[in-house]
Amino acid sequence: xxxxxxxxxxxxxxxxxxxxxxDAPKQGDEGGAAAWLEIExxxxxxxxxxxxxxxxxxxxxxxxxxxxVLEVHPRGDRTRPLTGVFATxxxxxxxxxxxxxxxxxxxxxxxxxxxxxxxxIDGTPIVDIKPVLSRTADR
Numbered sequence: 203x204x205x206x207x208x209x210x211x212x213x214x215x216x217x218x219x220x221x222x223x224x225d226a227p228k229q230g231d232e233g234g235a236a237a238w239l240e241i242e243x244x245x246x247x248x249x250x251x252x253x254x255x256x257x258x259x260x261x262x263x264x265x266x267x268x269x270x271v272l273e274v275h276p277r278g279d280r281t282r283p284l285t286g287v288f289a290t291x292x293x294x295x296x297x298x299x300x301x302x303x304x305x306x307x308x309x310x311x312x313x314x315x316x317x318x319x320x321x322x323i324d325g326t327p328i329v330d331i332k333p334v335l336s337r338t339a340d341r
Contacts, residue, residue: 213248214241216262216326217314223266226321228277229291230302234319239328246313249331252306257334260302260320263327267298300326303334 218237220226239260241249252258271294273284287295304317315331 210263210329212242212263212327212329213245213331214239214328216240216320216322216324216328218320218322218324218326220321220323222323226323228321230304230319230321232321234302234304234321236307236316236318237320237322237324239315239317239331241313241315241328243313249309249313249315252309252315252331252333254306254308256306258304258306258315258317259332259334260300260304260317260322261329261331262300262302262322263329264293264298264300264322265325265327266293266323268294269296269298271295299329 216237217240219235220237271287271292273286274290274292274294276282276285276290276292293300300322302320302322304320307316307318309315
C-alpha cells in the first residue's frame, strides 16, 4: 500500500474554560462548555453564511493525544475489553482528529464563533468546520 504525504492548514484555535484534559468531559453532551472558536484572519471569509442557531461539526487536532495508541478500554473502563481505537471515540489514535457537534450561539464582529457544548480544551487547534446537513439542506 502506498501512502501520500498530506498536510493540514490549521484554521484557528479553541478558547475554552476547560484548561486540562482532567477538566474535559468525554463528549460534549456530558458537560461540554460554551467556548469560542478563534478563526485566523486569513480564513475569516469562510464563516460567512453561518448564523446563531446553526449546528456545525468542528474538527480539531487533539494535540495532547498519544498517537501510538491502537487499542483502549472504551471510556477508560478497565472492565471492558481492549478495543481498537477505530471502533471507539478515544482521543488517543494515529491521527487524533476530534469531531465535535456544537450549536453556534453567536458570531462576533471579528468572526469568532461562540459555540456550545464543546469538550475540547483551551488551545486545541481547529482543522475545519462543516455544517450539519439535514436531508433538505441546500449547502
